[in-house]
Amino acid sequence: MPTDRQDDALTTLMLPFANGLLDWPEAGGALFLRARDGWPLHRQPLPGLVCEQGFRPEAKALAHSGLALREEGEAADRRFPLVMLLPPRQRAESRALMARAVAATAPGGRVLACVPNNEGARSAEDDLKHLVGKVSSLSKHKCRVFWSAPLEGGVDADLLARWRDLDAPRPVLDGRFHSRPGVFAWDRVDTASALLVEHLPADLRGRAADLGAGFGYLSHALLGRCAGISALDVFEAEARALALARRNLADARVPVGFHWHDVTEGLPGRYDVVVSNPPFHGQGRGDRPDIGRRFIQAAAQALEPGGRLWMVANRHLPYEDVLDAAFGEVRVHAQRDGFKVIEGTRARGGGRPR
Incomplete structure (x- = not known):
């Protein structure tokens, strides 16, 4: 049973699908990093969705709703046609997560992220641009959702490697x-x-x-x-x-x-x-x-x-x-x-x- 709480970031994250700006991948599924449960994930079928969440209350809510969960690092070699994320506000951690999202995206796939405006949305969008180049965006509910063009090369490999290590112990x-x-x-x-x-x-x-x-x-x-x-x-x-x-x-x-x-x-x-x-x-x-x-x-x-x-x-x-x-x-x-x-x-x- 999905939670009915108001989650503006999650709602805005899913807007490109609700508005027809993006299509859910027909095959290959999607990975959702730092996933949170909520009604926007249950508004339409999302076949192949795999969630990752290390915060116990949120992980339990996702499992209770019947969503597939994996641990961080599990099946690390798998690539997805869509990787979604809700970046945290800590900048180094956010950049590391964004780099991991890009690395987990299959050729031709997209990265999709959303950040509240008061938690550094524009800076996070700029970070994705630095990694992958062209990015589209949409603002609503005091949040900003932004996504890459299909990734067919053009990723800054050196920056990707540096950012992936930013939150290493x-x-x-x-x-x-x-x-x-x-x-x-x-x-x-x-x-x-x-x-x-x-x-x-x-x-x-x-x-x-x-x-x-x-x-x-x-x-x-x-x-x-x-x-x-x-x-x-x-x-x-x-x-x-x-x-x-x-x-x-x-x-x-x-x-x-x-x-x-x-x-x-x-x-x-x-x-x-x-x-x-x-x-x-x-x-x-x-x-x-x-x-x-x-x-x-x-x-x-x-x-x-x-x-x-x-x-x-x-x-x-x-x-x-x-x-x-x-x-x-x-x-x-x-x-x-x-x-x-x-x-x-x-x-x-x-x-x-x-």
């Missing part, structure tokens, strides 16, 4: 970690996580979970500071980030489980400690405090009696009511640089919070 933070563009705070320690680590007590012990772990900085700090942690589960909805966390925690002193998982759906295990710097945006720009609230609820439901949540959040986000409802004791340990460090302790005895 690389050492960051003096070589202590590996990261890549597009991952949250990919080349630095974000201020919120640094504040949380500064205040983490050394006496945390038992089974631990890191919710929304990114490339693994907070997990690494937890294991380094708290000798009593005996096992760790890492939860991350973005597959690209989870792969980095797996690499960065490969030499961890305790068993580590890595889970491509949407924390808002709850947690599968029981823990003595949960740490988190929960996201407060979805894939758009607006605040989504509901995500952080669900992280808090999921943590409370998974913690053993007496278990402790240590989290950091923007000071303005309204989490106090859900924290008070889920935990027997709540303390704010620090407020600085627009963030707050909070500890919640599960009450001993009684049932699990709802």
Whole structure:
């Protein structure tokens, strides 16, 4: 069942087919990079459509609608007569994805992309022009959809090779970690996580979970500071980030489980400690405090009696009511640089919070 949410970028991406400017390929199918589900994908038959999406909630929505999914890099030698993409706003990541789209296009095929105007639509269109030459475009719904002429040569091979490597994993933070563009705070320690680590007590012990772990900085700090942690589960909805966390925690002193998982759906295990710097945006720009609230609820439901949540959040986000409802004791340990460090302790005895 397709989602009925309004997705202007997806709607605009499919306009050239709805308007008769482009025809869906009769054979060979199409590849959709960073695909999202929505009614525009179900308005007309799209035979042979294959989707790729590394963000767990979006991947689940695509699968739930019956659309074919593949993992990044799967069947990498296959070429398609049409490759569609919704480029991310991070420029290096966007260029790398665009280069991969061009490389996955069969001779005579097209690349089709759409970007919201306020996320660099004209720059993204210019990037495709640099790679392939002639590009056509259409603007609607405050978005810009643009597509190549049939690719019969003329691709800038040197630029293509350079751009494909722009989001490759690389050492960051003096070589202590590996990261890549597009991952949250990919080349630095974000201020919120640094504040949380500064205040983490050394006496945390038992089974631990890191919710929304990114490339693994907070997990690494937890294991380094708290000798009593005996096992760790890492939860991350973005597959690209989870792969980095797996690499960065490969030499961890305790068993580590890595889970491509949407924390808002709850947690599968029981823990003595949960740490988190929960996201407060979805894939758009607006605040989504509901995500952080669900992280808090999921943590409370998974913690053993007496278990402790240590989290950091923007000071303005309204989490106090859900924290008070889920935990027997709540303390704010620090407020600085627009963030707050909070500890919640599960009450001993009684049932699990709802």
